[in-house]
Amino acid sequence: MNVAEFCERYAVERKGTNSLKWDALDERFGDPDLIAAWVADMEFKAPEAVLDALQKRIAHGVFGYSFVPNSFYEAFIKWEKQHHGYEVKKEWMRFSTGVVTALYWFINAYTKPREAVMIVTPVYYPFHNAVKDTDRKLVTCELVNDNGFYHIDFDAFEKSIIDNDVKLFIQCSPHNPVGRVWTEEELVKVLSICKKHGVLVVSDEIHQDLTMEGHKHIPSAIVCDGEFADRLITVTAPSKTFNLAGLLFSQIIIEDEQLRTQFDDYVKTVNQTEVNILGLTAAEAAYRHGQGWLDGLLAVIRHNYEHVKRHLHEVAPEIIISPLEGTYLIWLDLRNVIDPEKTKEFIQDRCRIAVDFGEWFGPEGKGFIRLNMATEPRFVELAVENILSNLGR
Template identity: 65%
Template structure:
């Protein structure tokens, strides 16, 4: 589907619909009157087939307990095989009411209190929360930032693992917020280090479908022909791709039988809930029918990125904007123009925007912002134009 058709069919107003992104600005930012460009969901309706599938359930009018039907496994397994080359078996699959919940379960199931868990920083902030909130020890290996392009400091990653006797690595692939789609070589090297030091890998692949150009997502379980699959647990969902986050449905893949047993034992002690009927229905329809919709969305995101990068760099050449290989989240370094301590004042009070601040993702990222590109071009234009209008180009504020 082309961008124009996608926008025509799916763009929608969300204000006043109990949207966390739009209707909780006062609570989250202390200011209700900002343009919402923060949390990663979008101003687009789901594909018609998703809406129809939900309507069918609504028309039936019964919302009793349900289970995961064979057709769901079929749709997900097909999607994973066709789009990502990963042949998943249904017996490896488990479900959770969101990826973040699954991350907490993994930490509980596979580590003990005080065990060290490593992340590549900056990264999606619930990774650190999942470690801290469960009384584990957070170890961060900083990604190397070379003029906005982020790479892994493999020596540091290995050293941190050895020095801290790390037990678990929470991996973000593709990576939020630095937009990387890790290459086969990077993935092989990273996972080899984990293998060498007996570190379990939690692979958060929620952004797997949002990749651009030649950048191809490789599920961690099939890196190097599946060499590391027995130490990988994967979590993914249709939610980020198809804007279904409010339906609280995600899937976990654990190939290793012993790990699966350990996981089940833990989860049975904290969760006795069946799956969400509408979440299952929507995700299945999305996996089955969403490919064309997704093409349209990718065109919109790419075009929003182009506008933002061209305009911002034309007006402020020292802004560093990280190339978007994957995700729909643009990572911008404002430090050439704005003192890190003044970013909040600049972005909120002057530009009137609600974005994710760099320091949420890692303490060394103060002075950066993350702009959500999964929206109508007019919102991106407003955000970008406002930054350009107010950015001091002569000296730092």
């Protein structure tokens, strides 16, 4: 399916549907008429198979208590194996209403108040919040920004662990917002350092399926034939891949029995609900039948990213665009063209775009913006046009 076909088939108007991205613009940005390029969801309907499965479930008319059937496990296990080479076992799996909720659970289950939890920044802002809200010590290690390409300074990473007696590291793989798909070599280094210092790793792999050509997501659990899996928790979901975030369903994978028990013991004190039947239904259908849709979506993301690169690079080469290896979120460094103090005024008031501002992801992000590419090309084209015209180009 090419880009035009995909958009023709799946693009929809979201205004007036209680959409956080579009209908909360006034509340969040103080302006209801911006181009919504912020929050990470899309202007596309879910795959037909998902809608059919949901409709069938709804037509049945009963929404009683449910459990996760074997058919779901089969679908997810097959997906992980085929796409990522990870052979997940059913007994390792747990569920939550979202990845962010699960991050709070992990911090509470595996660390004590005021113990140190580390993240590498800039990173998805709920990582910061999860550590602060649970009264843990937030340790940040800044990624190295090499002209837009970000990488980890492993010496600094190790030093931060030692200096702060870090107990838990929350990894973002692929990384939002800088678009990196960590290589095997990088993962080996990170996981080895964590192992050496007894640091438990939580790997948020929600963007696992959203990678660009030439980049392959490697689940941390299979690095070095699973050498690090006994000190690792993986969390992922169909919500980014298939645009299902509002259905509140995500998967947790804990291979180590002791870590699983620790998790279960904690979670029973805060969560006594079963899964959401519609989230579960949608997830199974997506993992079974969503491949064609996902291929079309990836073509759209690539197309939009190429558009931004081509036009900004030609006309305003001082804007640094981080290479998009994974996720559908591009990270732009505007500091060469706009005073970082004026980013908001420029992007929001003049260019009329609602973005995730860089400083939301950490102070080093000031002067940067994150733009969502999983949308119709017309929105991306308009955003680029507005940026260039307001720069006087």
